[in-house]
Amino acid sequence: MSRRLTYLDHNATSPLRPEAREAMLAAMDIVGNPSSVHGAGRAARQKVETARAAVADLVGAAPDEVIFTGGATEANNIALRGLGVERVLVSAIEHDSVLAAVPEATRIPVDGAGVVDLAALAALLAAGPANTLVSVMLANNETGVIQPMGEIAKLCVRHGALLHCDAVQAAGKLPLRKAVLGADLLSLSAHKFGGPQGVGALVVPAALPVTPLAFGGGQERRRRPGTENVPAIVGFGAAARLAAEGLEDYALRLAALRDEAEVRLRELAPDAVVFAAGAARAPGTLSIAMPGVDSQTQLMALDLAGVCVSAGSACSSGKVTASHVLMAMGMPVEVAGSAIRISFGWNSTNEDVEALVAAWGALYRRRSPAAQLGAAS
Ligand code: PMP
DSSP, X not given: OOOOOEEOBTTTXXXXXXXXXXXXHHHTTOOOOTTOOSHHHHHHHHHHHHHHHHHHHHHTOXXXXXXXXXXHHHHHHXXXXXXXXXXXXXXXXXXXXXXXXXXXXXXXXXXXXXXXXXXXXXXXXXXXXXXEEEEOOSBOTTTOBBOOXXXXXXXXXXXXXXXXXXXXXXXXXXXXXXXXXXXXXXXXXXXXXXXOTTOEXXXXXXXXXXXXXXXXXXXXXXXXXXXXXXXXXXXXXXXXXXXXXXXXXXXXXXXXXXXXXXXXXXXXXXXXXXXXTTSOBOTTEEEEEOTTSOHHHHHHHHHHTTEEXXXXXXXXXXXXXXXXXXXXXXXXXXXXXXXXXXXXXXXXOHHHHHHHHHHHHHHHHHHOXXXXXXXXX
């Protein structure tokens, strides 16, 4: 009998939702290029525009603000490099696709809970030119910490700066409206909430001048030239439509699974460190350290038990450096080096929590004879 896989790595990628897959399969039979004026082209165009409306709807944007890209890495790069600003400020805990896009950007520090230091941001904004772009993510991919975007947006407005928000780990997981966040630009990625990999969007006001990363086509308002990936865009739209239904209940369900896992792991391991436990966090994310056992050892032990989690962010796996997010929060390197990220999503169940607790608990007892005695008595 094949063992059931316990997939708890939705922040790395979420399984494709069956409805998105069906929509993509149907879209693969479309013959037209969305830029062609004949009937086949118009049929493809109509699919792309239906998806655009669904993605816009998910975040409360206008369809003409949605630029489809090959994922959020590309969306972040267009936003960070394409606005022609004099200065870029980024939070110290951004995803690498923001940090590496503008290596010379000034880093805004975060506090011990991983929340952007608003006083530091205000001082930086006051000290420099108004022609500034600020980039702060909504929910962190490693800790789930949610940033005070409303406050950040107010500071940006006061100083005349533009605000970009990487909303990849929040979109489709919790209700979000662009106007409420106050961000001028948003980055989204389909595969974090049940759409396909390799497609995302930059949400950017139609009137804001943007220099693209590539040239040679008029698609996507010249901001992302090249023939659209119609099946992927259709899958993105289908996932966005599904995600938009009952988002509030979904967020509560994810939070309940995460909280259950957190309580159970803490009970098992009283010395475990839950990162940013006191901060507002995206519902499905848990970042926890088992002191004395490095992340890779935990990952491998869990993997052997059929439980998939990640160490810090998946994009940096393979690197043996401690997470820049946990380091920016002031965590000692040995604690950061024992962190794993557990992330829940649309198909997660209580059974997944049980499998996680069993596998992590077994490793913890092997690590700690004292704990084993305690558990037995
Ligand atoms: N931003 C964040 C916060 C992410 O978690 C990721 C995915 N790891 C990205 C950007 C990049 O997204 P994509 O995989 O679509 O390029």
